[in-house]
Amino acid sequence: MSLSKSELLKAYRKMREIRVFEERLHQENTTGDIPGFIHLYCGEEAIAVGVCEHLKDTDYIGSTHRGHGHCIAKGCDIHGMMAEIFGKDSGLCRGKGGSMHIADLSKGMLGANAIVGGAPPLAIGAALTAKTLGNGGVAVSFTGDGGSNQGLVFEAMNMAVVLQLPVIFMFENNGFGEATGHDYAVGGRNITQRAAGFGMPAVKVDGTDFFAVYEAVAVAVERARNGGGPTAIEAVAHRWYGHFEGDPMLYRADGEVERLRQESDPLKIFSEHVSGQISAEELLAIDAEVEALVDDAVAKARAADFPAVESLLTDVYVSY
Amino acid sequence: MAIRTYREAVKEALAQEMALDDRVVLIGEDVCGGQAGTAEVGSKGEAFGGVLGVTKGLWTEFGSARVIDTPITESAIIGMAAGAAMTGLRPVAELMFMDFFGVCHDMLYNQAAKFRYMFGGKAKAPMVVRGMIGAGFSAAAQHSQSPYHIFATTPGLKVVVPSTPYDVKGLLIQAIRDDDPVVFCEHKALYDIKGEVPEEPYTIPFGVANYTREGTDVTIIALAAMVHKANQVADKLAAEGISVEVVDPRTVSPLDEDGILESVTSTGRVVIVDESAARLGFAHDLAALIATKAFYQLKAPIIMVTPPHTPVPFSPVLEQAWIPSADRIEAAVRKVMEA
Numbered sequence: 001m002s003l004s005k006s007e008l009l010k011a012y013r014k015m016r017e018i019r020v021f022e023e024r025l026h027q028e029n030t031t032g033d034i035p036g037f038i039h040l041y042c043g044e045e046a047i048a049v050g051v052c053e054h055l056k057d058t059d060y061i062g063s064t065h066r067g068h069g070h071c072i073a074k075g076c077d078i079h080g081m082m083a084e085i086f087g088k089d090s091g092l093c094r095g096k097g098g099s100m101h102i103a104d105l106s107k108g109m110l111g112a113n114a115i116v117g118g119a120p121p122l123a124i125g126a127a128l129t130a131k132t133l134g135n136g137g138v139a140v141s142f143t144g145d146g147g148s149n150q151g152l153v154f155e156a157m158n159m160a161v162v163l164q165l166p167v168i169f170m171f172e173n174n175g176f177g178e179a180t181g182h183d184y185a186v187g188g189r190n191i192t193q194r195a196a197g198f199g200m201p202a203v204k205v206d207g208t209d210f211f212a213v214y215e216a217v218a219v220a221v222e223r224a225r226n227g228g229g230p231t232a233i234e235a236v237a238h239r240w241y242g243h244f245e246g247d248p249m250l251y252r253a254d255g256e257v258e259r260l261r262q263e264s265d266p267l268k269i270f271s272e273h274v275s276g277q278i279s280a281e282e283l284l285a286i287d288a289e290v291e292a293l294v295d296d297a298v299a300k301a302r303a304a305d306f307p308a309v310e311s312l313l314t315d316v317y318v319s320y
Numbered sequence: 321m322a323i324r325t326y327r328e329a330v331k332e333a334l335a336q337e338m339a340l341d342d343r344v345v346l347i348g349e350d351v352c353g354g355q356a357g358t359a360e361v362g363s364k365g366e367a368f369g370g371v372l373g374v375t376k377g378l379w380t381e382f383g384s385a386r387v388i389d390t391p392i393t394e395s396a397i398i399g400m401a402a403g404a405a406m407t408g409l410r411p412v413a414e415l416m417f418m419d420f421f422g423v424c425h426d427m428l429y430n431q432a433a434k435f436r437y438m439f440g441g442k443a444k445a446p447m448v449v450r451g452m453i454g455a456g457f458s459a460a461a462q463h464s465q466s467p468y469h470i471f472a473t474t475p476g477l478k479v480v481v482p483s484t485p486y487d488v489k490g491l492l493i494q495a496i497r498d499d500d501p502v503v504f505c506e507h508k509a510l511y512d513i514k515g516e517v518p519e520e521p522y523t524i525p526f527g528v529a530n531y532t533r534e535g536t537d538v539t540i541i542a543l544a545a546m547v548h549k550a551n552q553v554a555d556k557l558a559a560e561g562i563s564v565e566v567v568d569p570r571t572v573s574p575l576d577e578d579g580i581l582e583s584v585t586s587t588g589r590v591v592i593v594d595e596s597a598a599r600l601g602f603a604h605d606l607a608a609l610i611a612t613k614a615f616y617q618l619k620a621p622i623i624m625v626t627p628p629h630t631p632v633p634f635s636p637v638l639e640q641a642w643i644p645s646a647d648r649i650e651a652a653v654r655k656v657m658e659a
Contacts, residue, residue, distance in 0.1 A: 060407055094440030103439040110406060111439060115430050121396050122431065125403020125411075132345060132385065132409060139403070152426065155396035162391055315441035316476050317500060317574055 003214075008274050011053055011210060012283060015045040015267055016290045017078065018069040022241075024294050025068070025085065029245045033302070035087045038099045041069035043208070043240040046266035047172050048073035050213025050235075051140055054221045060108045060126035060139040062119030064172075065100050066239075067112025070142055075107040082297035088304035095307040096315070116177075117143060117150025120169060124156050127165035127224075138224045140168045146177020148191045157198040157232065166224035168217065169195060169232040172207065174239040179251045195232030207235030208266045211273060238264050324517040326510045329485035330374050330450075333492035334412060336521045338382055341410060344496060347388045347401055348414030348450075352379030355389050371416055372452070372511060394424035398449060402432035402501070405447035410496055417463045418451035418505060421470070432501040433476035444499045448492070453481070454507040454545055454595065455632050455643050464632040464639075466544075469596040469605070471503040472573040478502045478526055479572040483547035485515040487570055490524030497523065507544035527574035531583065535563035538653050539583045541606055542568060542593040549646045550593055553653060562657060572602055580606065581614050588619035589656040593644050598629035620659030623652040 003011070022040040029038060041048070044066075052061065052073035063070040071081055076092060084091025085099045092104050103111035110126060113119050123141035130137030143153055148171050160167050171191045175182050183189055196202035201223070205212040213235055220231035238260045242249045249257075271283055324332065338344045352375075354367030361367075362380065369376020379387040390397050394415060401413035415421060421428070432445040455464040472479045478500050482488045488506070495502035532547055533554040540550040547568045554564035567583050569576055584590050590610055594603035603624040610622060625644045633639050 060403075062403070092440065093438060093442070096440050097438045101438045103435075103443060105406065105439070105443050110403065111435070111443075113431075115426055118426070118431060121399020121427055122403035122406070124396065125400040125405070125409075126407040128345075128347075128388075128400055128404045128411075129407040129409050132343075132404075152395035152399060152424075155391075155393040156399065158391060159393055159396040159400060163388065316437040317478065318475070 005277055007053070008278060009282070009286065011049050012270060012274070013286050013290065014049045014073050015210065015270060016287055017293070018045045018048065018072050019267060020290045020294045021068060021072060021078065024298060026241065026245065028298060034085060036098050037244045038085065039066040039244050040241040041066050043260060043264070043266065044172055044174055044237040045069055046210040046270065047170065047207045047213055047235045047237055050210045051170055051217050053214060054217050055108065055138065055140065057106065057108050058135065059137050060110050060123065062110045062123040062126070062139070062141045063112045064119065064142050064144055064147065065112060065114045065116070066144070067100070067102060071102050071104070071109055071112065074109045076102060076104045076109055078293055079297045079300055080104070082301040083304050086301040086304070087306060088301055089307040089311070090304045094311060117147040117153045119143060120153045120156035123167050124160050124165050127160065127167035128163070130166050136225050138166050138168065138221055140170055142170045142172060144177060145171065145173040145175065145182045145186055145191060146180070149185060154198070157195060157200070157230070160230040161199045164227070164229035166227070167230045168220045168224060169230065171195070171232065171234040173234055173236045176239055176243065176251070178243045179247070181251070192232065192234040195234070200230045200232055202232040202234070204234045204236065207237030208264045208269055210266060210270050237266070321516040322519050323514050324485045324489070326485045326488055326506070326513050327372070327374050329488035329517050330492060330506060331376070331378065332517070333489045333496070334375065335378060335381065337493055337496045338378070338386060340521065343408065343410045344412065345386050345388060345404070345409055346375060346378060346412050346414065347390060347397055349390055349392050349397070349416055351375045351414055352387050352389050370414065372508065374511070375414070394420050395427055398424045398427035399431065401447045401449070402427050402445055405432065405445040405501070406435055406443050410446050412448045412450060412496060415449055415451035418453045418467055419462050419465045420451070421467060428477065428501065428503070429474055433474045436500065437476060445501045446499045448495045448502045448504050450504045450506060452508040453505045454509050455639055456509045456545070458634055458636055458639055460634040461631040466505070466595040468503070468505050468572050469601045472602070476500065477573065479505070480526070480570070481505045481507070481543040481572055482570060483507070483510065483544050483568050485513065485517050487524060487530070489517050490522050491526070491570065493521055494523040494526060498526070505544070509545045524570070526571045527576050529567050529569045529576040529579035531565060532568050533564060533566040535565035535587065537563040537587055538589040538591060538656055539565045539567055539587045540591045540593060540649065540653065541580060542566065543572070543602070544595070546593040546595055546644060549644070549649055552646050553649045556650065557653060562653065564653060577609060580609070584610050584614050585617040588617050589659070590618070590622045591625060591649060591652040591656060592622065593625045593649055595627065595644060598626045601626060620656040623656055625649055625652050
């Protein structure tokens with residue numbers, strides 16, 4: 001499958017945006033100015049971008065608590081996201097959602113989701129909408145290896161097969177559900193095989209390789225758009241940071257993350273893959289633009305106003 | 321006006337809204353029934369049309385794309401409805417027995433109820449969850465409960481508990497057209513009651529109580545099947561010169577506080593009949609409302625007539641002792657009249 005140079009540059013830019021956004025949040029969080037919890041996506045960028053490069057604004061994704069990467073890949077505004085994470089009124093959810101609930105329906109982003117395994121049932125609903133309206137839309141749910149064990153994920157997969165819904169179940173196997181390893185928590189140690197047991201095509205790909213993800217998703221999206229029903233894809237990658245910021249990662253071997261940064265960096269792997277078509281200078285130029293974009297997003301988010309207290313009671317029916 | 325049963329009123333509301341709006345779809349277990357049976361689906365008529373026949377005929381009229389039979393999979397039913405609602409459909413999901421919220425509540429409690437607020441007003445979840453409530457059929461502990469009070473504790477959910485065919489149709493159409501998720505509680509003991517129902521579609525706004533009896537001495541507040549018992553007590557005591565007003569809030573959330581307080585302040589005596597719970601239920605919420613906002617108008621302590629704090633028992637003798645009875649309501653009215 002050949003991507004044009006402009007498509008490759010766009011994919012690289014998205015992955016770099018995710019990387020810089022998350023690395024910056026890792027720093028900003030130490031200042032104590034970010035309320036609540038954040039969960040970083042570094043190391044998994046190729047999955048979100050490999051999926052979303054196939055999707056339009058009218059296609060939908062449902063996400064996880066580790067959702068910043070999915071949001072960026074699906075086109076959510078970086079400034080709006082950063083402001084939301086800082087709890088500001090200019091945030092995508094007016095400061096009412098925060099890191100774990102960033103959503104933008106106009107971009108087909110159904111929300112990061114702080115309930116583990118929460119996205120698949122919602123994604124089959126978005127897929128039902130697409131099927132009912134006959135608009136050729138596709139929905140994708142993101143779920144981690146930890147979430148893959150949730151009962152409602154199984155229910156969603158079965159329903160998708162029964163109703164032949166245009167949905168893709170993306171399982172991001174980053175090796176850990178919170179502080180518990182995949183090999184302990186996933187009984188059969190094979191998410192792909194388990195998904196296949198529901199009666200849909202299921203494949204396992206290297207989630208650090210954008211091209212591997214992109215090609216698998218291409219097949220799944222085509223199947224979904226043509227009425228061929230659901231697909232499951234397990235993408236194996238690595239989580240460079242803790243479950244949440246502040247997690248000391250006592251469950252990881254010494255030197256593991258440093259090694260992953262050297263050997264399994266999705267951006268390095270991408271850069272090497274495209275080195276014949278795209279020069280290092282071109283990529284560095286993108287890096288600089290992205291750094292400036294994220295700098296500006298942080299500066300504007302910090303300077304922005306918190307929501308007016310009156311907004312506490314808006315956007316919901318309030319009885320007493 | 322036509323004469324319709326409560327059951328027919330549900331189906332008529334669904335059928336009329338489905339005819340008016342292609343985005344309205346039904347999702348549930350055996351809402352038609354018979355898929356992959358050994359007889360061809362529909363060849364002998366709809367197998368179930370809902371376990372108590374409420375939706376019978378809708379699959380024949382609208383087909384499998386609009387009347388969607390699902391596996392027994394409540395989380396996926398409610399979750400799929402929530403995802404469909406936020407992306408442009410107006411799904412009506414059937415939970416069958418409302419008791420089953422216990423296996424799937426996340427998709428309402430943490431998801432659909434919160435979308436609009438949590439996403440800063442930029443999302444909505446126009447969906448209805450229908451289900452049966454109520455004791456009286458020896459359906460025992462897992463098929464007889466009335467958990468509307470639990471739904472009503474969740475901001476973002478609207479909760480409807482109708483008592484008559486007229487209210488069923490108008491409130492269900494309102495629920496389908498409403499942009500918030502609505503939990504629509506159908507009391508199974510009322511399915512066969514009849515009443516006048518306009519043939520054309522109409523809506524009844526949420527948060528408007530109905531006075532089913534007007535009186536001056538005592539206010540009884542009740543929902544669903546309990547309204548009929550309250551009316552019965554009111555009619556009996558009227559012969560003795562005790563004038564009872566019966567207030568049916570019809571929706572638990574939003575709640576017609578003004579309508580309730582107006583009656584309470586005029587009579588000064590209150591009996592609340594509630595099938596939900598002995599503690600932390602709808603009655604307790606109303607009692608707190610009245611005590612905090614109408615205390616000085618009260619002539620007697622508020623009496624709550626609720627079930628005991630037990631699961632719903634199976635044996636008819638035990639179950640009848642569990643359900644708030646007309647006798648207990650009457651005794652409560654006589655008690656507040658002593659003050």
